[in-house]
Amino acid sequence: MRDKSGGVTKIPTGIDGFDLIALGGLPANRMTLVAGTTGSGKTLFGLEFLMKGILQFDEPGVFVTFEESPSDLRKVMTAFDYDIDGKEESGEWTFIDATLTSSPQDVVVGDYDLGALIARIGAAVQSIGAKRVVLDSTGSLFSRFADTGHVRFELFRLAAALREQGTTSVLTMEIAGERNAFSRFGVEEFVADNVVVLRNILEEAKRRRTIEILKFRGAPHRTGEWLFTIVASEGFIVIPVSLLGTKELASSTRVSTGNTEVDRMCGGGFYRDSAIIVSGPTGVGKTLMAIQFIAAGVAQGECCVLFSFEESRDQLIRNAASWGFDLPMMERSGNLRIACEYPEMASLEDHFVSMKQVIEEYQPVRLAVDNLSALERVATARGLRDFIIGMTSFVKHQEITSLFTSTTRTLMGASSITEAHISAITDTIVVMRYAELAGEIRRAITLLKMRGSSHDTRVREFSIDGEGIHVGMAFGQSIGILGLAGGGESVI
Amino acid sequence: MSSYSFRLYVTGETTLSREAEANLRALCKNRLVDDYEIEIVDILERSALAEEEQIIATPTIMRLAPLPRLRVIGDLSDHERAARAFGLPGPAIRDEGRG
Numbered sequence: 001m002r003d004k005s006g007g008v009t010k011i012p013t014g015i016d017g018f019d020l021i022a023l024g025g026l027p028a029n030r031m032t033l034v035a036g037t038t039g040s041g042k043t044l045f046g047l048e049f050l051m052k053g054i055l056q057f058d059e060p061g062v063f064v065t066f067e068e069s070p071s072d073l074r075k076v077m078t079a080f081d082y083d084i085d086g087k088e089e090s091g092e093w094t095f096i097d098a099t100l101t102s103s104p105q106d107v108v109v110g111d112y113d114l115g116a117l118i119a120r121i122g123a124a125v126q127s128i129g130a131k132r133v134v135l136d137s138t139g140s141l142f143s144r145f146a147d148t149g150h151v152r153f154e155l156f157r158l159a160a161a162l163r164e165q166g167t168t169s170v171l172t173m174e175i176a177g178e179r180n181a182f183s184r185f186g187v188e189e190f191v192a193d194n195v196v197v198l199r200n201i202l203e204e205a206k207r208r209r210t211i212e213i214l215k216f217r218g219a220p221h222r223t224g225e226w227l228f229t230i231v232a233s234e235g236f237i238v239i240p241v242s243l244l245g246t247k248e249l250a251s252s253t254r255v256s257t258g259n260t261e262v263d264r265m266c267g268g269g270f271y272r273d274s275a276i277i278v279s280g281p282t283g284v285g286k287t288l289m290a291i292q293f294i295a296a297g298v299a300q301g302e303c304c305v306l307f308s309f310e311e312s313r314d315q316l317i318r319n320a321a322s323w324g325f326d327l328p329m330m331e332r333s334g335n336l337r338i339a340c341e342y343p344e345m346a347s348l349e350d351h352f353v354s355m356k357q358v359i360e361e362y363q364p365v366r367l368a369v370d371n372l373s374a375l376e377r378v379a380t381a382r383g384l385r386d387f388i389i390g391m392t393s394f395v396k397h398q399e400i401t402s403l404f405t406s407t408t409r410t411l412m413g414a415s416s417i418t419e420a421h422i423s424a425i426t427d428t429i430v431v432m433r434y435a436e437l438a439g440e441i442r443r444a445i446t447l448l449k450m451r452g453s454s455h456d457t458r459v460r461e462f463s464i465d466g467e468g469i470h471v472g473m474a475f476g477q478s479i480g481i482l483g484l485a486g487g488g489e490s491v492i
Numbered sequence: 493m494s495s496y497s498f499r500l501y502v503t504g505e506t507t508l509s510r511e512a513e514a515n516l517r518a519l520c521k522n523r524l525v526d527d528y529e530i531e532i533v534d535i536l537e538r539s540a541l542a543e544e545e546q547i548i549a550t551p552t553i554m555r556l557a558p559l560p561r562l563r564v565i566g567d568l569s570d571h572e573r574a575a576r577a578f579g580l581p582g583p584a585i586r587d588e589g590r591g
Contacts, residue, residue, distance in 0.1 A: 098548050106552070107577040110515075110566035115503030116535050117548040123539035145549070 008219035011059075011131075011168050014052025015045065017238030021222040022213060027194055031159045031169045032216075036198030041209065041230055042172040044080075045198065046134035047073065048236045049170050050093065051082050059131035060092040062124045062167075064117075066140045070095040080235045094124045100144065108145070114154035118161050125165050133167045139174040193217040199225070208383060209349065211238055227386055229349035237353055239390055255366070255401050258296030261471035262289075262430075265447055265456040270428060275392040276403045277372075280432030284443060285464050286405040287311070289430065290368040291320050291327075292468055293403050298335045302365035305358060308340045309351075309374040316340065323468050337362050348379040348387050356394060367400050373407040392426065408433075435461075437475070445471060496520065496528040496580075497557035503550045504536045508567050512551035515568035523580045555579075 010024035019025045026032050026049075036042045050061035065073060073095070074084045087093035098117060125133065138155065145151050155171070162169045175197075195214040210225035228238040254269035263269045270276055278286045290306065297304040308316050316338065320327045330336035339358055341351065359367065369391075376384060388404075395402045404426075429448035434441050446459040458474035500516055502509035513532065520528045535542040535550065545554065555562040555578050568574040575583070 096543070097546050099546070106549070106563045106565045107573075108565045109574045109577060110569035111508055111511075112549045112551060112566045113503075113506075113508060114548055115506070115508075115550040116501060116542050116552065119503050119535040119550075120539050120542050120548075 008216070010219065012057070013049050014056040015048050015236050015238065016234070017226075017228065018211070018236075021211070021226050021238060022216070023219075023221050026168055026170070027216055027219050028168050029163055029166055030194055031162060031171055032194035032196060033171050033173055034196045034198065035173045035175045037175055037200055040198040040200040041228070041236060042174070042198055043068065043073070043136050044076070044230060044236050045196075046136045046170050046172055047077055047082075048080075050132055050134055051077065051084070051087070053132045054087055054092045057131075060094075060128045061132035061134065062094045062096060062121060062128070062130045064096040064098055064121055064133065064135045066098045066135070067137050069099055070097055079232055082235075091128050094128055094130070096120055096124055100140070106144075114141075114151070114158065118154075118158050121158070122161060122165065125162075125167060130165075131167055133162055133169040135169065135171045137172040137174055198228075208380065227349055227383070229347065229353055231350060231353050234353065234357075237349075239349060239352060239386070256296045256300075257289075258292030258294070259289075259469050259471070261462075262445075262469070265445075265460070265471065266428070267455045270401055270403075272401055273396050273399045274401060274427035275396060276401070276428040276430060277426045278403060278405045278430045278432065279408060280405075281408045281434060284432045284434060285462075285469060286407070286432060287316075287319060287370050288323055288464060288469060289432070290370045290403055290405055291323065291325050294336065294366060294368050295325050295330065297366035297401075298330045298333065301335060303335050303337075303362055304330075304366040304368070305337045305339065305362055305364040307355060307358075307367075307369045308338065308371075309343050309369070310371045311340070313338060313340045322466065323464070324466055325468075337364070343374045343378045346378075348375060348383050351375065351378075352387055352390060355391065359395065359398070359400070363398070364400055367395055367402040369402070369404045371405045371407055373405075432462075435459075435475070444475065494527050494529045495558060496524050496555070497531075498528065498578075499531045499533060499554045499556055501533045501535055501542060501545075501547050501550055501552040501554070504534060508551055511567040511569065512553065515571065515574070516553060519568065519571055519574055519578075519580065522583050523575060553578075 008030075009028040010022065010026060011028045012019045012025040013022070034042050034045055046063065050063055053059040053061050063070075063073070068076075077084050084093055088095070096117075121133065124130065135158075141151050141155075142148050159169070159171075194216050197212045197214055199208075199210045199212070201208050201210065209228050209230070211228045212225045213221040213223070215221075226238050228236065230236055253272040254263075254266075255272050256269045257263050257266060278289045280286050287310075294304045294306050306316075311319065317327045327336065327338065331338060337358065339355075341354075343351070346354070355369075372384075372388065375387065379387060392402065392404075431446050431448050433444050435444040436442075443462050443464070444459050445462045447455050447457065460474050461472045463470050463472065498516060498520070500513060502512065513530075516530060520530065533541050535547070545552075549565045551565070551567055553564045553568065555564075562578060564574060564577045566574075
């Protein structure tokens with residue numbers, strides 16, 4: 001440790017995303033308290049801390065379990081494709097079973113200490129040369145021994161012993177309430193140096209998992225609550241959304257929108273690393289816009305990914321066929337990957353992770369998501385905003401041209417909830433609306449914003465037939481398709 | 493083979509270790525005469541034995557015989573309670589510990 005020189009050394013946990021918000025990892029050679037409510041992921045955090053330490057950094061670990069039996073924990077980790085047994089055999093992982101055995105509760109007569117536990121941990125650390133130790137979950141110690149002050153003191157001794165042995169440790173602790181309630185046993189008083197809080201909050205009938213670093217004494221870290229998720233085969237993943245988008249590329253290369261008329265409106269096409277949102281009421285032609293954008297990429301031999309959250313695969317293929325696009329053939333060419341998912345099948349965080357996996361696997365040049373508004377069904381406003389920021393930053397980072405569709409809530413005018421969050425971070429907004437003109441419903445299209453480019457700002461009429469979208473003339477008379485024009489002949 | 497068999501787990505030569513041993517010996521001598529055995533395990537030297545029994549506190553005293561096994565944690569400073577916990581017969585002379 002080098003605290004005196006002002007900097008605390010950190011060791012990377014290897015937990016996806018966590019080291020980013022922790023600005024490097026957990027303070028080395030210290031104990032960090034990971035507090036959380038039941039089911040908030042404390043145990044998994046500990047298990048991963050040890051497993052990643054072995055897999056990525058060659059650091060053996062000791063797991064001291066007070067509640068769940070080692071065999072249960074081995075089973076838990078199998079679900080995440082981690083083989084604890086193998087690591088135990090190779091002498092990199094040791095369990096200390098400190099669970100209450102089947103025997104009746106021990107009777108306490110007179111004074112005692114937790115010297116046995118400390119000695120057992122010490123022996124295990126020494127025998128495998130452990131660098132990481134996890135104690136999970138210490139709350140049960142307090143219920144086992146009535147004198148909480150005494151237990152606290154013993155944990156303090158343990159922390160000192162672990163520090164002396166040069167280990168970095170995680171102590172998990174159950175907290176009763178969601179907020180400001182983690183002093184139940186006064187544990188933070190002795191490991192208050194470093195405190196991480198996990199939360200599993202029910203908000204607007206949706207669960208949000210968050211992680212927050214309350215403090216790292218003498219060491220910097222990111223503040224605030226960060227979303228995280230727990231995914232089978234991946235484990236614990238922190239989603240540091242606003243950290244993903246630090247690189248701004250601002251490419252000036254243009255890519256085709258898939259429609260020469262729309263290309264012309266954009267002044268030559270979309271920018272290659274831009275995020276485009278296509279906004280419009282249901283049935284106006286947003287999905288078509290997305291498909292022609294993807295088809296243009298496939299035609300040029302670019303790898304493209306289409307996520308559909310609204311329509312089933314069959315529906316999507318049928319609709320595309322009616323506009324003259326053969327999606328199954330594009331898939332066979334190997335340049336298209338279609339992923340259809342029902343929003344309700346997973347939480348937003350899980351969708352984020354699975355989309356990220358698909359994108360990382362296929363490395364597409366173009367990406368289309370149809371439809372963001374469908375995700376509103378499984379997300380809170382803040383969750384959706386984080387999702388959109390995270391996704392757009394992530395794809396921009398990879399220089400992917402991304403197109404997202406968004407449904408307006410009313411057929412005429414108005415914007416959607418989604419757009420309120422996304423407009424600031426997208427480069428281009430394509431507005432598609434129905435317009436009522438002289439007693440007829442027509443379709444109108446315009447570009448609301450186009451990053452640093454001279455584009456057509458007029459509202460044009462368009463039509464859809466078996467060959468796709470046809471953009472026609474600008475509407476001659478004043479027409480307000482955004483519902484803001486006021487005074488227009490027919491504000492729609 | 494004695495009727496009573498105890499194992500005392502300690503961590504090194506601490507005050508608690510010495511107190512526990514002295515109390516256990518006094519208790520046994522007073523109530524079991526010579527029908528007992530005491531084994532002392534220093535966890536610092538034989539941690540595997542503590543591992544086996546999942547001992548976390550010291551001193552821990554285990555009654556191995558007669559069955560069932562019983563476990564008591566502490567330095568046994570209260571002889572009366574300790575005797576009750578171990579199911580020992582009444583004392584030959586009045587207990588010396590506080591009780």
